[in-house]
Amino acid sequence: MPENFFILFKQELWLTAILFILLISKLKDKQPAATSLLTGINILLLLNFLSGFFFNAEGSLFGKMFVTNHLHVFEKNILNLAALLISLQSTKWLENHEHIIEFYVLMISSLLGMFFMISAANVLMLYVGLELSTIPLAAVANFDLKRKTSGEAAMKLIISSAFSSAILLLGISFIYGCTGSLDFADINNLLHKEPLHAAAFLLFFVGLLFKVSAVPFHLWTADVYEGSPVAVTSFLSVASKAAAVFALLNVLNKMAQPLSSIWHDALIWISLLTIIVGNLFALRQQNIKRLLAFSSVSQVGFLLLAASANSSLGNAAIIYFILIYVFSNLAAFGVIALVSAVKQKETLTDYHAFYTNNKFLSWCLSIALFSLAGVPPTAGFFGKLFLLMSASQGITFTVLTIAALNMVVSMYYYLRVVRTLFANNENECLEAIEVPITAKIALVICVAGILLTGVLSGAYNYIITLQ
């Protein structure tokens, strides 16, 4: 064990510690009150998040299966932040839920899995991380035990992901067969541009594309997002997706460089398909969660387009975009969570004339949507632009134009929501919703993030320095 084990493994250890604390508190006979429990957990998560900023080091563990560096720490910090924000936003929902601790145990396990995914330098580690991050999520998706859709969502998630991991494993097994190694660096050296190698890699690759929900491997996404409780949906759409993208980047950069010409083309086609299909489905959605699900599918298309560039600029743009995406999506889901806690459903019509009584929430949601749509001065504008900028190095004008025009299509459905919010019909609008202080803090953080991470170029420049 290297002497700086505790530093390199810091974030994972934090999570493990929190998990133990939660488990121990579960074992106690007398459960603490929900509010104090939530406060405690939030404080723990906050500490966990803050810990990411101190004593960082680069190095590897477990026979180079686990690698960490500043970029990975930053990526994990993004995920920590997402977890913290989600936790803050869902207090209202959790307060009335009987399984608070279980929720957190599952969520934090999943987070831990994601950390392993990010830090993986070995296919085995990646696989274990992937499963660790997915399986708890399936359980947590079923957290509204009484709701039919919740169970359905969980079922779809677990079956789809099981199938996808089978494909992924098949790919891994062939990669192993071709190269005899599970180590990223070794594989990178041994892979060649041969049909078998390419096919093996693609099977593996598809398994990851499933996680980021690229078309045509995205079909589970909308159903699961819609069916799960809002907190889980936000976690799925933000953390899970972010982790998968980070892992994908890792794989592409560290493991598959010899095949870059193949996955470059494949990614371009897939990303175009993803953007278009995601948008086309989003256009007609009446459920706001489902709408955001499809919008997130199309966002992923843009991410993949940048990933196809296979450049440090592209990677930076992707990480930057994910940061912004965390803020934007969580701001949106934060509002939805509050409304859903009152209304128990998320159809768009419930938001009719929402602005009349809920000015703060409306602005949060609108700003979030503007950011998702890529409208300046929100950070989403910069995020999306940098994605396309880095992508446009390697793509034709046609592809770029299609992608750019799809931003217009996505504009339509985001603006449709905004229009509903601001409709001036005072008769059938929602009454004022009480916003708990935690949710308010989370929303303010998100909105501030949206407004500042773009215009103030610090975040982006910081990411660039990390590489």
Place this chain on the structure above:
Amino acid sequence: MTVGLTHIIVLSTALFFIGMFGLFTRRNMITMLMSIELLLNSVNINFVAFNKYLYPAKMDGVFFSVFIITVAAAEAAVAIAIIINLYRTHKSIDVDDVADLKQ
């Protein structure tokens, strides 16, 4: 006749496709879960075979299959829990009855 790598690969591939066929066609969720186990086991066969025939020096493949078995168990546990809950809410474990979320 000695059993070569090819034979085993054919076997595992056949197993994989059988599993996939089951997954696509069976309506019973438990059967679907079993099909998934078939898929995973075919991969396990792959790993072990590659390890034994091609790279006998290290045990990477074998260990990997151990991990797969473990993870599959966990997965099955969660899946069955979910299916049980589904049975409670839907009174059915037919996968086609659980298709409210669509389009």
Place this chain on the structure above:
Amino acid sequence: MLLSSLVILPLLTVLAVAFCKELQQIRVVAFIGTLLQLALVAYIYTAYQSQSITQSNFLLERDCEWFPLLNIHYHVGVDGISMAMIILTAIIVIAGVLVSWKIKELSKEFFILLLLLSAGAYGFFISLDVFTLFFFLEVAVIPKFLLITIWGSGKKEYSAMKLALMLMTGSALIFVGLMGLYYTAHSFDLQTISKTLLNPEAQKIIFPFLFIGFGFFAALFPFHTWVPDGHSSAPTAASMFLAGISMKLGGYGCLRVATYLLPYAAQYYSPYIIALAAIAILYGAFATMMQTDLKYINAYSSVSHCGFVLLGIGMLTQTAITGAVMQMVSHGLITALFFAAIGMLYERTHTRQVKELGGLLKVMPFISTVFIIAGLCSLGLPGLSGFAAEVTVFVGSWQRTETAYRIATIVSCASIVVTAVYILRATGSSILGAVKNEHFLSLKDATWNEKLAALLLLIGIIVIGIMPYVLQNAITAPVVDIMNHLNANK
């Protein structure tokens, strides 16, 4: 810093308005904010005047790195053209606030959005980095959407969506063009790119994206269809801003970005631009003749008049481009005045249908006079700004001797007749004639704020009309620069 304060000041005003409680407070704060804008613009103008032109064409420059790795800078500066546009913006914004005095519903949000729009417009005009320019261009889209969808009238939701989507399509194309530019010239800086010799073939690919993209904003035929719906559904101040400034963003972009940076392609595509512009001018004018809603009339006439901007740019002669810039300023003022007058009439009579109005000159002499003057200016009455601009475009266009160009020029000239027809028809049946509706007789004439708004715009129109050389002197140097650039890249 001086120029950046143009963007910062409206944002500060937004903050101030956000903390206001009462209606009166909101109005006054917004008004003071816009007054300060005007003062600031005046100060910048004097500062601009006092600096002599050095090596650079742009004055009051400020350049700082924004995203260093991508070579994106926050680079601002002004030359004569942008100075003119900034003054235009300041005037229209202040007039917009004044005519919106009576807005009661969600007034705070209204003024906030209006101020955001102005911040976007200022930022756009002062940008010397095309990325920054694009940023500000898009900043100005969403407030428009909200202004129309919340405070609009008629089929406002459809119009707002149409406007937003079409403008976003324009931006998307601009973005693609910018990417092309960036990967050809490896810079976003306007001056740097202009000094690089870009590959003609690349120019030919990039130019359509940029020109059509900005063309969406500038109502280039056939991408003008957002104009009638958008303008007619928008509340008065938003209409003024849309037609007065927003469409100018497009014209400015076509000139400053597309034509200036891609001189070879500009010359290559010039005939197509001319054709589209000439069609827009005459066809827009004819389409206007059939409109019955005053706002539609002005909106379609804006299509026709903005055609002159594109015509001037497409002609690529110094005089024509000068005329195009003058037309931008002039049309901005005129159309704002027109929309202000229509808004005032609508607020009182609750109809904009030409057939239902009539005899208003008797009831509301001030508003009606403003309406008539705006109409006369629109049809190019000498002594008002429209004439000076149009005649410059005509003379400049005539300098192109090729037959196709001549035909385009004559077609465009012919629009002055059609313009006269629709303006006089509208005026004749809505302002003149007998009072058609009893309740019109009890209506009141303009209030002080409306009078002030109209006078402000009128002063601009008359000053440019009588002393166009003031405007022309300001824009000569930049236009000469553009011309030199064009001539060097034949």
Place this chain on the structure above:
Amino acid sequence: MMKELLYHITAFKSLPLGEVGGAALWIILLPLANFILLGLGKKYLKNMAGVLSTVLLFIAVVIALSIAYHYFFIDGKQNGVYQTITICQAHWLSLSPTMNVELGIQLDALSVMMLVVVTFISSMVHLFSLGYMKGEERYANYFAYLGLFTFSMLGLVAATNLLQLYMCWELVGVSSYLLIGFYFEKPSAVAAAKKAFIVTRFADLGLLIGILILSFNTGSFDFQTVIQSLTNTQSSSFISITASSFLGMSTLTWGLILIFIGGAGKSAMLPLHIWLPDAMEGPTPVSALIHAATMVVAGVFLVAKLFAVFAIDVTALQLVGYVGSASALFAAIIACTQTDIKRVLAYSTMSQIGYMMFALGVSKYGGEEGLGYSAALFHLFTHAFFKSLLFLCAGAVIHLVHSNEMKDMGGLRKLMPVTHIAFLIACLAIAGVPPFAGFFSKEEILSATYKNNKGIYILALFTSAVTAFYMFRLYFSIFWNKSFDNHHHEHHGEGTITMKLPLLILMLCAAAVGFIPFSEFISSDNHPFHSAIHIGFSILPVVLGLCGITLAAFLYFKQNDRPDKIVNSIQVLYKTAYRKFYVDELYLFITKKIIFNGIAKPAAWIDKNIVDSCMNGVASITTTISATIKNMQSGKVQQYALYFFAGVAVLLMAVLYVWK
């Protein structure tokens, strides 16, 4: 700003006109001041408005007269040639490095003459309006508009360049619009104003393009430069403009024809005359000023101003001649049938302007050959006096009778003796009876025509007889015929002294101005020459005129049924002439059927249904596709897996077989 402004007005140059020259600026500024003062301060001025503006105008008249005196008798002539003097210039715009537009005042013989005419007639009309418009609700507005008109008309005649001319040309159009539509509550007035503006605008398009052609080829707008470079057959601009041709005519011809179209529109020449009769909807003094004496002769002024160029191009000049003579005859015939007295006068105006036009058309450049030129302007000069007099008289009559129709009049000579005498003298003058003003100018025109174009000469003779006929038809119908039945009307006499005074002054002028030896002052090349009346030559036209008068007396002196009989015997012809040869109907057909239904409606339709639908179509196609593929998301997890597998398969195929 102020400093800059002053910098741009070039200081008055050292002028041959000395002290007085600078004052020419005031001639133009006073009416402008009038417009601005009255426009802004109408609330405070009330009834003082009229007096104020009249006083200002009279000051302008005094200045104009003194300038004319200085120009013609003291300083203007050098070496026997009247000089062109630029009084002042203010920079307005540079349209290219060489094409600077300088607004200013340029005096040559023609401009000085026009300055006098415009200010003088305008002042008379102002004076007359004081009484005529009394009690009008928008009294101050009226005078403000008059001020605007006078200002722009003066700017037009003193223009230094083509563009200034065009600007003022548009401005007089607008003031004409405002004044015709002065009674804006009357739909007919609004329609007439609109018609006047649009028809002249259409003609202005020609003028604009003509100006573009000439200025582009000569590189300047300045009259002097344009004329110099186009009359010098060696200059490069002359060679280039005559070398290039379009549809068989040289660019120069096109340019001149287009410019003439502009002039024809303003001067109500065939076929652009249709606005003039309708323009009589305006207050009568306005008709006197704008639609008789000043604005409508702008076309003549324009051709005269560019006469040196026209003289080079035979085609264009012939066109001027033929259009002029056709309009003269055409209008005279229609005038015989009209019953609205103002319309009769309007057609008579058109006919007389036709005279001026064809006089220009038959003229040549230089010396005695240029007699037509001098004659045209001489006729313009005399016509201004007697025609405005006629209109003012008509105004006085209408003021009394409250009707424009001849049938409501008759026997008015006793009620309004001053008007009667003035009207008679004006009629004699227009009929060409010596020694009244019209005789001299018409004789010069006829003799110039006789020399150059016999065909036109015969037409002109005939027209002159018809003119005498319809004018006296008018005269007799108003003042003789039946006796006036004044029981229905509240009798308020001939009006105030301010209304009578201008009649008297103009009457004197109409009687006397013919004795001015006009060609000594105005000639095509500014070289004065002497022209004399040949008694022998004059006999024929005078006799023809007297015949016309006699015929009119025979038919209209007393109430009788002779006119009706004649009308019945030539019913078709009469009807055609009465309906103005159906030109209005033709225009209506073209505008309503062709332009409105044929162009504008389709344009609006295309925009709404094709262009817009395409844009919306893109959106609806997107939604349709979206609806079509919705079943991909079937909700069945097994299908999802199947799609997944299909995706994998396609990807593998693609990699293995397509990309390799």
